[in-house]
Amino acid sequence: MASNSFGNIFRITTWGESHGPAVGVVIDGCPSNISINEDEINRELARRAPGVSGLVSPRKEPDKVEILSGVFEGKTTGAPISLLIRNIDSKPSAYEPMKDLFRPGHAGFSYLKKYGIFDYQGGGRASARETACRVAAGAIASKVLSQFDIQIGAYLAALGSHTCLFEGSVEQLRKAQTKSAIFCPDISVEAQMTETITKLISDGDSIGGQVVCLVDNVPIGLGDPIYEKLEARLAFAMLSLPASKAFEIGEGVRACAMRGSEHNDLYEATEGVTKPSSNHAGGVLAGISTGEQLNFKVTLKPASSIRKTQKTTTLKGAPVEFSLPEGSRHDPCVAIRAVPVVEAMTALVLVDALMNSRQLIPSCGSVARTH
Secondary structure (H helix, E strand, O other): OOOOEEOOOOEEEEEEOOOOOEEEEEEEOOOOOOEOOHHHHHHHHHHHOOOOOOOOOOOOOOOOEEEEEOEEOOEEOOOOEEEEEEOOOOOHHHHHHHOOEOOOOOOHHHHHHHHOOOOOOOOHHHOHHHHHHHHHHHHHHHHHHHOOOOEEEEEEEEEOOEEOOOOOOHHHHHHHOOOOOOOOOOHHHHHHHHHHHHHHHHHOOOOOEEEEEEEEOOOOOOOEOOOEOHHHHHHHHHOOOOOEEEEEEOOHHHHHHOOHHHHOOOEEEEOOEEEEOOOOOOOEEOOEEOOOOEEEEEEEOOOOOOOOOEEEEEOOOOEEEEOOOOOOOOOOOHHHHHHHHHHHHHHHHHHHHHHHOOOOOOOOOOOOOOO
């Protein structure tokens, strides 16, 4: 299994399994002199952590990071940064009854066919537990981006048939979702989503959702055609997330029903500055950032672990009915806790694009802002 790293210059490698002793990440290529401490990383981890409400998995993981290397006296040194997150509430024995079955919707079938071995204890590397590492690394990437006032915010835009649309700045988004337990900026829609989640928990089922991500103050010029287009890197990042099924940027799939006269972003000049008058493209043109707000969507499938009885087979092909053991702990909608993970992966894409543009001074100088 060789594909555990992401990024070209600012590069992360994650490690660890869902019910092993710990998970972690090594970050290579981080600029020096970036102020960072464990509390800042822990605040981001707390947003993704399970067990924080009755609407997500009840697994109790405090997710406290330990910085093992690459930081001296509160600042990055330029050396590899190693972060460790211990698994406190792992229960590998809970998966013993399932070890000889193919769990519907899970990675066991494809992993076993490809590698000939599979860690059935919570899904091993295939578990969303791995995304804690991405959030920890994203916290450091965000600190680099903050040097240039690049702001990232995501929200739960859809859960089943309940949808909301937020139009505004990232700062306004953060204010709107301050009191939301599910990262929804619309109070009335949040109430509908919460009611649906509560019923799903009672029914032992799950549901899909969609996360929208916005990014403000993106410099013009990020992204490198042909094969490092900004939206291509974002799509690669988002579709690497567990349970992700679709990525759209700008108008996305709605563009197929639009005319060119509707979809084209026309240019206008104000006080000598030329810019698009609309943003149907979602902040990227020909794979390069335009300076407008990045706007994209990530769609996630329903969680595969549900309490309903399902038909499957044993590893030897014998038909059997499968039910989760009593006390199993799973999310009714994985899109909720995916919100901070989407933000983290966005930060990782953007910091790598910044460094790849060669506008970023190694000691974290300044990016040439061209808009």
